Every structure is written in C-alpha cells, then in structure tokens.
Amino acid sequence: MKLLQLSPSDLRHQLAGNGVWLRTGPFSLRIRSCLPRVAEGLTELYGQFEVRSAHQAFADFHVELNPPSRLRRWFRPQVNFSFDGAQPFKPLPLDQAYPMLEWGLNWCVSMHAHHYLIIHAAVVEKNGLAAILPAPPGSGKSTLTAGLVLSGWRLLSDELTLIDRRTGLLHALPRPVSLKNQSIDVIRQFNPEAFINRVSHDTSKGSVAHMRPPRDSVLRQHEPARPGWVIFPKWEAGAETRLTPRSRAETFMFLAQNAFNYSHLGADGFRVGTTLIDHAHCYDFRYSALSEAVTAFDRLAERRAV
C-alpha cells in the first residue's frame, strides 16, 4: 500500500504508536514520531512510497523523532533524532523536525550500508546512464539536480550515490531533494508545479526545504543505472554554460575523498571506484541559467544514447 492511501489521521496515529514501516530504495525504515510536522512532511513528500504496518516486519533502520523531554515540549521546544534508542546528534529546534528526519536518514545509510561504496554526490539518470554530481556545498548541486529531475531526468538521489560493490551499478534512493536558501525560489520559478514543503529557517545550512521526488522516479526506485558521467557542477552568476573535460585520475581522487566509506572497504573500495571511473566521462560544468544547464545535459545524454 502507498503512503498516500493512509488517511492523515491514521498516519499520525501509527507514527505516534507502533510506527510506520516505509520503503525507500533498497532500505526499509520504521519511523515513529508524535510530532505533527513529521506526519505532515511524510504525507506531503512520501505519498508514492510503499508503507506497511510496522508490526512484525523487518526494518533496516528504526528511527524516532520526538521531543527530548516533556519539559521541552513547552519551553523552547526541541526535537531529538534517535537511531534505535541512540542519539547521534544534539537536539534541534522543533521547527527543524522534518529536515532532521532527512539528515538522520542520510546518516543511517552512510554509517551502515557498507555493502555499497557511498559517495557524497547527487545522481540522476537518462536512457539508462547515470550522471554523478559530486560537489562541495554551495556549488548549486541540489538546484541542478532538482532542475534536471523536473525536466525528465530520473532522480536516483540528491545526496548519496550508492555503488553496488558486486555489480558496479548505481542504486536509487529517490528521497525528497533538499533545497537551500535561494535555490528554493529558483526551483519555484523554474517549475511552479513542483511541490516544495514548508521552509525551516535558521538551520545549520540556512533555510532548508524539501522537494517531492517525481512520481516516476519513485515508481522506478528498484531499477539500478549504469554510471555514465561524473560531472562537477558550479553555479556562477552570469557564467556561460560550459562543459570541460576533466582528468579521470583527479576525479577518482575527489570521489575517494568524498566517499563516506571508501577507507572502510579497503582494496575493494579502490577496485569499485576505479571500475566506475573507467566507465564514466568526467567533466567540469559551469552554468548560470538552469534551463540552459538542462539543455546541455540533455545533449550529453543524446550523444551517448546511440
């Protein structure tokens, strides 16, 4: 059953009670929370995802978002993220409950899923080939990702590139796309149809909101993709849209340094990473206009579609 088939009051009830079992990509979650904001965020953004009763089901990650103490419910209310009873983070203001769920889930995957090589990068796919977009914060990676998936590219992930160590294929985890500061408005203007949830202000990353993943990306979440490109986006005011080839060796080093678990995998991390690079075309990409950027990506995809 899909989450949107649950009535909002049922969802709230289950979240506050035994929890809701939810599948996102290769991972299953059990989420519990008594906070209306968490229920609201899930209703708005996870409608197309599969849910089940949490009772007697196997879940990969058991997470909870609740106020740290009763007192804190009234005085400067806060929210705590628990991973099966442990609190990996300090509590945040209640206003950030929903982004905290998303950050917490990223943490769950990157700290545990060592059957993948996990790189800190967005991934989108067209015609079976995936573009990996690694980039430091502030480079416009999420904006570009959102723009591409609103223009026919399939969302695999906006944060976590999961590379299957056995097959070298990229697995999808099409959770909501995180948008920060100006990019929230950029995307609203780019496509007024896109659903973006309420903005949480004054987080450690500034103002944060999440965009609902396209329906098609969620329906195809169990479909892996072959690595096609590694592209380093950089948004620059007034810049002309430009793709420049980049050295494979340098790109590999960057990916290794920006992987969450490269060193945990030992020699296998090197094997998986170099195999990926051998199959990918590597570019630097500068842009200022999102629509031009999308056209440039579409052209790339057409060139390799033959």
Add this chain to the structure above:
Amino acid sequence: MKSRSRDLLSCTLRSPDSVTRFSMGEWDLLVRQARSAGLLARVRHVLARHQLTEAIPAVARWHFDAAATLAAKQQLAVRWEVDKIRTALKGLAFPFILLKGSAYVMANLPAASGRLFNDIDILVPRAQLGAVEAALMLAGWHPTLLSDYDQRYYRRWMHEIPPLQHAVRATVIDVHHAILPDTARYHPDSATLRHRAVAVADMPGVQVLATEDRILHSATHVFHDGELPHGLRDLTDLDLLLRDAAANPDFWLRLTTRANELQLGRSLFYALRYLRYFLDTPIPDSAMAALERDKPNRLTLALMDRIFTRVLAPDHASCADRFTPAARLAAFVRAHWLRMPVHLLIPHLLHKAFVSPYQRNEKPA
C-alpha cells in the same frame, strides 16, 4: 522467567541453530540487539561456522556483511597501528605488551573474530611511562583534550595515562602501567604479568600477556568497569578465549591458581558464573569449586545476580526491564567503589556530577 525476545542475542550465541526458526520480527530484533552490543560481525561469524549463513533472510543479510566489512578493515588497521607503535617505541630498551582486542588480533586468537575496536591498549613499566609518552608524541600521538581535573585524576590515581590520539589518523592509544588503578581494592602485580608475557611472532619488541593472565585481565576489566556498553561482547571475548585455552588439559587448574596469585579470584568467579548464564560456556565444576573461597556470601551473590544479569545484556530497549536502569546505576557505583576508597570516591563523583557537565572539554569515550 525471561522472555525469549529479551534474551534473543545470547540465545542465538548459545544455540545458533535456533535462527532457523526465527520469524521476521525476531531477525529484526536480532540485528538491532547485535548492533547495539557491537556483535553483528561476530554473530555472522558464529552463523558461518555453523553453516547457517543461508538461514539469514535476504533482507537482513547486508547488515551482517557490512559489519564484517568494518571488522575486517579494523583488524587490518590494528595491525598497521601496532606496527606504527612498535616503530615509535623501537628506541626504548623494553618490550610493550598489547592488551585486549589488539592482543587477540596479533596473537591470531579466535577472540579476534568479528571484533570491533575503539582504541589500542598497551602495558608498559610504570617507571618508563614518561619515556613512552614522549616517544609516542614524537611519532604524532598527542594527549586528547581533557579538563585539568581529568588530567590530574588520570595521572594521580589511574592505572593509565590520558588517552593519546594520533594527529593524522585519529587512532587512540591507552597506555597502562597496571591492569587496575592504584586506588583499587586489589593490586595484581604488573611485574609478574610482564615477566610471563609472550612475544608476538615476527614483531620484535611486541608482547601479549600469557594465556591465563590475558583471560584474568579480560575478566577483571568486565567486573571493574563502571559503564558496560559492550558487556556481552566482552563476555563473548572471554568465552572464545576460554574455549580456545581449554584445549590444554591443565588449563583450568592453572587459571584458578593464577587468579589466586593475582588476587583476581572474585572477578574470575563472577566472569565464569555469568558466562554460564549468558553463553553456556563449558566450564568444569572443578573450576567453580576451586573458586569457592572467592565466592561472595549468599546475599551479595543474589544482589550481584540481579545486577549483572541486567547490565551484561545488550544496552537495547528490548533487553531491558524496569529494574535495568537501577542495575546500571548500581554497577556504576560498585565499580567506582572497587576502584577507589570512599574519601576519594565521594569528591570524584560530586565533581563528575556537578562540575564536569558544565565544562567545555568533553571526556573521551
């Protein structure tokens, strides 16, 4: 009577065959209990040894594999790190002794299987602490940030100096000069531990404790440590160490005799008692009989049973009952009680309760 779900992890370790009858809900709980006890990789190892890997449902398997990946990487890192410590201490005229996990790895013991690590513990002569610390600092390890109070506390009363952390690799070494604090009730003689230590093959200058001493140290550690986040993991270490050592026919006699020599009979008594309770470790009655003198009175034992059957279980909500928090507190107080006399203990606990939480420096784990 303990419910089956509360005991699921130790039940799995006692009789691995039981997993063939697990429901999905039980697999869910097993993964969670094993993760919180730091035993995911070890459970995988146990299941593999009993040809039960196929019994793990497909959805649960990656948890065990990922933990095994991490454990393998950590063992490699431990070997590398030990070699770095050896290089750093090469100029000193005495060997150093590896304790606990790193010793199990370097001595290739079954207790290394699927084990995860936080730090590397070494034992050196007390008179050489300064030289060792200086040599390690030259090689890149530096003291972790501690409050002045903690620094003083370590240096004056503890059996180790404050943890040293490597500036680049962030690995942590605990340098000990004894296996219990100076202030503790019992004082196992470090000189005789060093005297009986055995060399690690192909690693001149590196030693591990003799078999009985290694087991006694591990037992002492469990029953003198106030916080037991990995109580069950430490018990499974002991279980593996004992099963391995028991291949030697006079092992149990040697172990109990040595426990008496080192004043560690009581710790060994408790360790064996709770090993039988949690893991069905095959311990001959003769060994328990040899420790009769170290057995506490009936009242104390009844209390200790209530405490340790709770605190040695995984620190996971599904393993707790309503007395678990009280049992954890009792174990904490008991450990401190054993580690220092009252006139030191009271001010120390007051400081920890009312001053430390308001200082900026964090105590390392």
